[in-house]
Amino acid sequence: MMLRALPCALFALFAAGVSAATITTVPEAAVKQAIALREQALTDRQAYTLLESLTTEVGPRLAGGVNDQKARDWTVAKFKALGFDKVWTEPVTYPKWVRRSESASLVAPFAQQLAVTALGYSTATPKGGITAPIVFFDSLDALKAANSDDVKGKIVFVSARMRAHKDGHDYGIGSSVRSRGPAIAAKLGAAAFVLRSAGTDSHRLPHTGVTQWDPDGKRIPAAAVSNPDADLIEAAVRRGQPVQMKLQLDCGVEGDYTGANVIGEITGSEKPDEVVVMGGHLDSWDLGTGAIDDGAGVTIGMAAGALIGHLPQAPKRTIRVIAFANEEAGLYGGKAYAAAHRNEVAQHVLGSESDFGSDRIWRLNASVKPEALPAIDAMMQVLAPLGVERGSGRANGGPDLSPMHAEGMAALSLTNDGTRYFDYHHTADDTFDKVDPEQLAQIVAVYVSWAYMAAEADGDFGSAPGAFKRDGGDE
Structure with a gap:
């Protein structure tokens, strides 16, 4: 052959x-x-x-x-x-991020519970959570172009959709919003960041994933809602009335942890x-x-x-x-x-x-x-x-x-x-x-x-x- x-x-x-x-x-x-x-x-x-x-x-x-x-x-x-x-381990040290609890809901103009998950390296919300107006964006580029006066003190919500493909190329859309969006929102003065899950499903299960923060920049609470809940938020926004969300996250970094790569050889x-x-x-x-x-x-x-x-x-x-x-x-x-x-x-x-x-x-x-x-x-x-x-x-x-x-x-x-x-x-x-x-x-x-x-x-x-x-x- x-x-x-x-x-x-x-x-x-x-x-x-x-x-x-x-x-x-x-x-x-x-x-x-x-x-x-x-x-x-x-x-x-x-x-x-x-x-x-x-x-x-x-x-x-x-x-x-x-x-x-x-x-x-x-x-x-x-x-x-x-x-x-031969089998051995090699040490790997990194920040230890922990998830304890999370919840979210719309409080205006309609009361709705949301399926939500904190993103990796998100900070916690203050005790009692954050209740603030939502400012809506349909893409990461739209958020990048935003004026800080329109974002300051609000919960940024980015609703970029992914579609299923054999090579999975739409993940570039969802992952960039998830990983880079929170830092951009923080720089604009947002109180918190929420995205439509980086996923192609219609299940009421949110997708977590890591965020990337500027080394010396501000960090804010960051989370994802499931795709059906993102649809719900969009429907509320389309009605033209102010939309408010309550977000509660108990999570954060607890020092460093040393794990290991595990290696086996023939x-x-x-x-x-x-x-x-x-x-x-x-x-x-x-x-x-x-x-x-x-x-x-x-x-x-x-x-x-x-x-x-x-x-x-x-x-x-x-x-x-x-x-x-x-x-x-x-x-x-x-x-x-x-x-x-x-x-x-x-x-x-x-x-x-x-x-x-x-x-x-x-x-x-x-x-x-x-x-x-x-x-x-x-x-x-x-x-x-x-x-x-x-x-x-x-x-x-x-x-x-x-x-x-x-x-x-x-x-x-x-x-x-x-x-x-x-x-x-x-x-x-x-x-x-x-x-x-x-x-x-x-x-x-x-x-x-x-x-x-x-x-x-x-x-x-x-x-x-x-x-x-x-x-x-x-x-």
Whole structure:
């Protein structure tokens, strides 16, 4: 199968004067083994079983929360039980944000209770809450253009809508309002900030998520209401009468907390110091049990690594699976990993994190050196029967591996079908029952295939300090 894909890529490289000695390929025996692993993964239910265990025995995993240590202990134990050769943790320190209680209601011109949730790093309201007029905006740009005289002392409400898409691109709308809106509103003198949830559902379940504050700027209470409640607020605003809201949030930062990234390895047989990296983030928001975001990513990496680890012969390079700490509130685990390992970037041969739910993967993008394109072509021959297409965009390896990619690690971005992802994302509905075992198995099949082929490849993928700061290329 590999030989049908290679000539085009090789012809282009040879035409450009590239030496055959620098080209990265995948041996035919490795391609055949990857196909066998792919087929095994499609009937394997290890990831599904692990995910049920994580969501049932540990549950919500708010960074620094009551289940943080329990989740790390669970991960260490599972890595060992699955036969990973080496298991360890690396410390990650970050602010400890806590949620205690929250409520909201319209008090004028109509009395209505609202389904609301505080946003990460929101401050608390004063005792008794805040009751103030709503000032309405339909987009982040409209808020940016606002006059402070129209905002001061009021509750800013931004009602930007997201629609469902296969690649989830509307999240750029919702996440920017959620993350940046509160700081903009605070600068304008708002008493509080509320947004239409960054989600595509019509359920009366609000979506939480992190905010980004200016280091020296004012912080205000910040929350999200469910999409049906946002519709209700819009209906009240359209009537032309002043709309007032009461908001009560008891939440805030309680000092710093030190958690950890949890790492497991299947040691390479010939080049143990060179690593192929995959994984997900272990933390979740506290409203659900973190099944699709991102318990699935952690257990996909575990299951794929275990399949490789159970082979009679380990691959040439080491397989490293990372369960990252506190992605949700600022990529703290990914940034800490990059800081600790930036001097080893050349040894990080290729990496990709799973953090876009548990539905099937349909697209692969690659940020690799041009000479490694034949190896990516070989991977595509194995992945195409799974319904994976070759993308034309750039790759960063996923959120937690993006800091390592910024240091120069070659990366893949594997896009899941995100059509229903933002129905559940960051809500109380992020639970195990939303996971389809067959789609989860397809993801494991994708990860075990590319990871094994990368570990067996003849040649490298271009990882080097500063290698991918350029624009363009096959990314």
